[in-house]
Amino acid sequence: MENPTSATDKATEAQYRQELFDRLKKSLSFRRQEECFESSIEPTFWWLVEKPNPSIEDLTWLIPSGCICNKRSLIKKRAECVIHMREILRKAAQKRAIVRFACPQGLYGFAYPIAQGDKLYGFIGAYYIKKDVSDDTLNIFATFTDAIVREVQKEVELSKLYETIRPRAIALSTVHTVHRLISSTLDMNELLPRIVRLSLQVIRANRCSLKLVDARRKQLLPKATVDVREKKSKLKKIAVGKWAPGKAVKYGRPIKGADYLAVPLIDEDVIGVITVYDKIDKKPFSDFDQEIMMTLAEQAVIAIKNAQLYKEQEKLTIGSIRSLAAALDTRAPGAYIRRASTLKICLAIGQAMRMDANELKSLEYAVVLHDAGQVTVPSEVLTKPTKLTGKEFKIVKEHPAKGVEIIRHIKALKTVIPIILHHHENYDGSGYPKGIRKDQIPLGARIMAAVSAFEAMITKKPYRPPMTVDQAVAEIKNNSGTQFDPKIVDEFLKVMKRKDIRALLKKEPYEHR
């Protein structure tokens, strides 16, 4: 019995031979060569034997229909002719050179082997020629044929190379694109569903689920699941060691079945697992799918770790900012720590004004820190129960610039600076410190101006009682277009109608300050 490797080699060789002859037959140089030789060696029949060891039947078909040997009644002659042809080809194969012959009918011909190294692919030749062909003509024929065959062989090899490299290049490009898509976000809520959707796409599966390890409880927590067949996806917790995802986490290696493939997300330890289920074409998951998923999992781990680190850093930054605000607040209680409602109103307006995630983050930091510069204002001015003198007001007006001085060394707060510096600018240009107007004032500062004014109005001050929420809202509305940006005021009024905001304002005890 033939071993499988040799059977595969033979199939590959047969495929190569087939392509070589197909291209040879289509080759313009090949056709021109035939035309050229026909004009010098009389009308003739060309033969192209596409096998190194042709059968009797293969050769029978090559006998020209006009030849006496092709008559059905002369079976013996036909057999002699075929045996003669076979003998000629055998000689040509042995010599690896052109072989000239005269057939029993007194006609001439020649056969030339098509070979590469020790591999013989077939023969090309001509017969039914009335006059013998000179050696010079045959030598020219052999030289031309060699050149054409070499040209065609190069074409075949190039084509094979293209067919081999192109799918790999496309797969590589896909992996690169996936890397770009998943590394472009640091928001876990956006990242995990994106990894799931891209995995589904690359593997052409119907369902994908990403679970992260809860090491304390030895559980896998579902973070993102997409099933293209169902609108709602089930989110199930599973124990480490259970089912394919649990086993992939427990053993730290991919677990593959016909209709599932679970690949662990490994950093220093296993942090989670991506599982794909049910291929669209209903085929079982292959080793290639596993390779691709493992590459994707490696990229996913990096992106997840980056997002987790970013979140940690963000927590640290906001924690430091809050500590700073709390430290400042000890000087003049209420001057630095903002109401929860102030942050919520600012962010709601920011979202309505289509601020992106980074701009909203800057706005959030600015809400906490916008009056940090008041640390330079003497406490007796900050807590003065009567109207400020001109000199005192001049000191107060310096607080935005002083606030910038305090935070400008913190790189993470660079984007907050314009909001803090300009949050006392007025829409009509009558504010401070620069007196800029309209769109010259950064959007975050315009939002901050309206909301911090509202907050100040509903807060009890040493020199006046607090306004009610409705009175303060009316005051903001009255100053739309002069002190405040009308677009911001419109959004502010919408936000102030929200029940959750009203409820939050009611809960806050600051009115008594």
Place this chain on the structure above:
Amino acid sequence: MSIDDALRSAIHRKIIEFFHENQASIDTPRGVSTWVNEDRAKVRKALEDLVALNILTAHRVSSTTGYCYTRDTKVISRIGKLLKETT
């Protein structure tokens, strides 16, 4: 534009053929323009046309957009049939 119109446009057809042959591929306009050997700006426009026809899905991020083939088996088989018929 309909699917039939898209198949009549040379550039749209090349893109559809590329994604039909490489259904697991996700690529940027730059990548696709390399595979179909066409001008990047024209490819970008054609990709968006094909997204509007639900033949492709766009994964948009701030730095780029990744395009991939639909997962709708009905659309895929219809395109396969149309590609054969119009070859």
